[in-house]
Amino acid sequence: xSDDQPAPPETPQxxxxxxxxxxxxxxxxxxxxxEEGSELERTIGLSGGLTIGxxxxxxxxxxxxxxxAAGNAGPAAAVSFGIGAIVALLVALPTAELAxxxxxxxxxxxxxxxxxxxxxxxxxGLSLWLGLVFATAFYLVGFGEYALAVLVEIGLPRPPxxxxxxxxxxxxxxxxxxxTALSVGGTENTTKLQNAIxxxxxxxxxxxxxxxxxxxxxxxxxETTPEEFTPFGIxxxxxxxxLVFTSYLGFAQIATVAGEMKEPSRNLPLxxxxxxxxxxxxxxxxxxxxxxAFGSRELGQLGETAIVEVARSYLxxxxxxxxxxxxxxxTVSSANASILxxxxxxxAVSRDTLVPKEVSRVNLRYGTPHLALALVGGPTVxxxxxxxxxxxxxxxxxxxxxxxxxxxxxxxxxxxxxxxxYTPTFQTPGYPVVPAVGGAASIAMIAFMQPTSQVxxxxxxxxxxxxxxxxxxxxRLKGGEMDE
Amino acid sequence: MPVMYxxxxxxxxxxxxxxxxxxxALQGEALSEALVEVxxxxxxxxxxxxxxxxxxxxxxxxxxxxxxxxxxxDEYVELFAAHGGTVTPRTVFxxxxxxxxxxxxxxxxxxxxxVTNPAPAIDRVLVPIRGPVNLDPILTMTAAxxxxxxxxLFHAAPSDETRADGEExxxxxxxxxEAAGVDPDRIDRQLxxxxxxxxAISDAATDxxxxxxxxxxxSVVDIIFGDAADRIAEAAASPVLVVRTDxxxxx
Numbered sequence: 001x002s003d004d005q006p007a008p009p010e011t012p013q014x015x016x017x018x019x020x021x022x023x024x025x026x027x028x029x030x031x032x033x034x035e036e037g038s039e040l041e042r043t044i045g046l047s048g049g050l051t052i053g054x055x056x057x058x059x060x061x062x063x064x065x066x067x068x069a070a071g072n073a074g075p076a077a078a079v080s081f082g083i084g085a086i087v088a089l090l091v092a093l094p095t096a097e098l099a100x101x102x103x104x105x106x107x108x109x110x111x112x113x114x115x116x117x118x119x120x121x122x123x124x125g126l127s128l129w130l131g132l133v134f135a136t137a138f139y140l141v142g143f144g145e146y147a148l149a150v151l152v153e154i155g156l157p158r159p160p161x162x163x164x165x166x167x168x169x170x171x172x173x174x175x176x177x178x179x180t181a182l183s184v185g186g187t188e189n190t191t192k193l194q195n196a197i198x199x200x201x202x203x204x205x206x207x208x209x210x211x212x213x214x215x216x217x218x219x220x221x222x223e224t225t226p227e228e229f230t231p232f233g234i235x236x237x238x239x240x241x242x243l244v245f246t247s248y249l250g251f252a253q254i255a256t257v258a259g260e261m262k263e264p265s266r267n268l269p270l271x272x273x274x275x276x277x278x279x280x281x282x283x284x285x286x287x288x289x290x291x292x293a294f295g296s297r298e299l300g301q302l303g304e305t306a307i308v309e310v311a312r313s314y315l316x317x318x319x320x321x322x323x324x325x326x327x328x329x330x331t332v333s334s335a336n337a338s339i340l341x342x343x344x345x346x347x348a349v350s351r352d353t354l355v356p357k358e359v360s361r362v363n364l365r366y367g368t369p370h371l372a373l374a375l376v377g378g379p380t381v382x383x384x385x386x387x388x389x390x391x392x393x394x395x396x397x398x399x400x401x402x403x404x405x406x407x408x409x410x411x412x413x414x415x416x417x418x419x420x421x422y423t424p425t426f427q428t429p430g431y432p433v434v435p436a437v438g439g440a441a442s443i444a445m446i447a448f449m450q451p452t453s454q455v456x457x458x459x460x461x462x463x464x465x466x467x468x469x470x471x472x473x474x475x476r477l478k479g480g481e482m483d484e
Numbered sequence: 485m486p487v488m489y490x491x492x493x494x495x496x497x498x499x500x501x502x503x504x505x506x507x508x509a510l511q512g513e514a515l516s517e518a519l520v521e522v523x524x525x526x527x528x529x530x531x532x533x534x535x536x537x538x539x540x541x542x543x544x545x546x547x548x549x550x551x552x553x554x555x556x557x558d559e560y561v562e563l564f565a566a567h568g569g570t571v572t573p574r575t576v577f578x579x580x581x582x583x584x585x586x587x588x589x590x591x592x593x594x595x596x597x598x599v600t601n602p603a604p605a606i607d608r609v610l611v612p613i614r615g616p617v618n619l620d621p622i623l624t625m626t627a628a629x630x631x632x633x634x635x636x637l638f639h640a641a642p643s644d645e646t647r648a649d650g651e652e653x654x655x656x657x658x659x660x661x662e663a664a665g666v667d668p669d670r671i672d673r674q675l676x677x678x679x680x681x682x683x684a685i686s687d688a689a690t691d692x693x694x695x696x697x698x699x700x701x702x703s704v705v706d707i708i709f710g711d712a713a714d715r716i717a718e719a720a721a722s723p724v725l726v727v728r729t730d731x732x733x734x735x
Contacts, residue, residue, distance in 0.1 A: 030587055036554065038550050039577070040578075104543070340538070367539075367545070369544060
């Protein structure tokens with residue numbers, strides 16, 4: 001743990017400030033050159049990074065949350081999304097600085113374990129993995145809602161639920177199993193496919209939102225009694241901000257592939273900050289358009305697929321169909337991106353032997369980490385079975401927010417101690433206010449969640465601490481030598 | 485002890501006869517002895533590469549397979565050394581092998597990239613020539629190859645009217661090779677009339693040990709069906725040395 005005394009490298013305290021430069025190898029714009037002299041090609045450019053960020057986030061914020069958020073907070077749900085964007089930005093800046101100093105797989109886990117030692121590392125690493133599992137499950141429930149809405153739209157009679165499982169959950173589980181199987185099988189060009197999907201989504205949204213804005217502004221003039229901005233008071237605006245924060249988890253996923261980003265010192269900060277700004281603006285506009293079309297109570301009743309009805313009201317049947325299709329793609333791409341990030345997170349902890357090394361073993365034939373992907377897909381599918389959109393979303397946010405808080409603390413710790421290896425090429429503007437406020441805001445978000453989510457999140461964290469003391473207590477993080 | 489990697493720091497001088505030889509060592513891709521022998525007179529950058537899907541971090545594959553990769557690569561290096569060749573080994577883990585080849589070719593100012601294919605023996609080298617534009621680099625590379633295979637200069641004329649132009653092109657090329665010190669007895673000329681030049685080249689390449697061809701043939705067909713060199717390599721089942729012809733306007 002962080003000991004304020006700078007310790008000579010031989011003493012055990014050196015653990016908490018192991019020099020990751022040795023571990024990372026030399027970073028160039030296009031490769032990482034490892035200690036053994038091999039090169040690791042960096043293949044993700046700025047657009048690839050933005051795609052990971054936007055592709056992960058957009059599914060939740062636009063295609064799942066608008067109805068729920070407006071139902072909770074009224075038109076002021078736009079403010080909830082705005083608060084989320086500001087908190088995300090305050091954390092994205094410190095994350096970007098740390099990522100340029102340590103451009104390596106594992107994202108938040110890596111920074112925190114190298115800045116604050118292995119206990120914090122283990123807690124963050126394991127909760128990042130499970131946080132992404134919860135997030136994936138949440139996206140898949142969203143997918144189930146859209147798949148069901150498609151079935152209803154093409155006129156099939158609504159089939160009965162299967163026993164305790166709702167139909168939505170069954171569809172989500174099927175999609176989860178298929179995605180996991182695809183990633184294990186070593187699908188090629190997932191990145192290219194993801195790029196194409198995100199471009200398509202942005203295209204559909206641009207048309208829909210433009211028409212919506214033009215129409216909504218006309219309505220506002222005509223309407224005699226516009227709905228009150230905060231019909232349910234200020235409290236729900238804040239609790240909704242906590243709920244919808246899941247829509248901003250994607251920027252940290254960019255950090256999990258930091259080891260594969262080209263020109264990391266330029267592209268990492270741009271991709272992280274850029275994707276938060278793009279989706280933040282889209283979310284706020286979407287809520288504005290949605291609440292202009294329907295009253296917030298009505299939107300709340302429409303639930304996860306409310307945005308389809310909004311599109312129908314502006315653009316008729318073609319609009320509804322376009323948004324249905326977009327919703328299917330968006331939720332799948334979010335789930336897919338999260339599965340891949342979660343497997344990277346597991347790799348990072350197993351590499352440091354905080355969990356058994358076998359977990360991240362790569363299969364030579366398929367080239368994929370079978371076990372890690374199964375450890376993401378398996379629990380995800382179980383969670384999808386619960387079908388609890390809001391709970392899954394909040395637990396995912398809880399686990400991420402703990403990491404965000406610690407990222408901000410890590411930044412302050414590293415800046416104060418400024419170890420020799422810490423040479424970020426991107427500097428957080430407004431230090432120390434930005435990381436301090438970002439860290440405090442992250443923790444404050446948790447306070448506004450439902451008690452059930454807080455309890456589940458806390459249990460996961462206690463579990464991670466327990467795992468550390470049972471299994472990984474004497475792990476020394478790599479600094480000098482590569483220990484097997 | 486692994487081989488030395490010091491030379492990465494040293495950027496070679498513009499070297500029109502250096503060759504990048506990528507081998508997917510972990511997939512058991514083999515380099516035939518005949519090929520190693522032909523390449524023993526030129527500077528070779530031996531690139532052991534492993535392409536992994538996006539699901540896997542490059543570091544992850546490196547952690548697990550790097551040792552195995554280095555061992556394999558050392559075997560190839562020894563093979564080159566046994567034939568008196570000079571080799572700079574490099575290893576790369578990548579999500580995108582073609583991008584990696586391109587980067588390294590630019591970094592080291594490589595003259596030609598080898599597309600590997602089995603080559604039991606190389607006693608004929610096919611050199612398809614499309615026009616006068618890329619002639620210099622292609623012939624310089626061809627003349628630099630060691631041992632004495634027969635060199636077949638090949639041109640596919642689109643129609644009978646253009647036969648004469650083709651003949652002239654081939655004799656210019658032959659003269660240039662001779663000037664570069666190639667024994668005229670080893671030089672053969674072949675002219676085919678065909679409106680599908682790629683197929684004509686592939687057909688001519690079937691009983692050839694090695695094809696030397698210029699990259700980026702500027703034709704619409706290439707844009708639609710992929711790089712001509714790749715298609716020939718696929719059809720001919722022999723190794724293809726793709727000569728980089730536009731080394732000046734690199735990005």
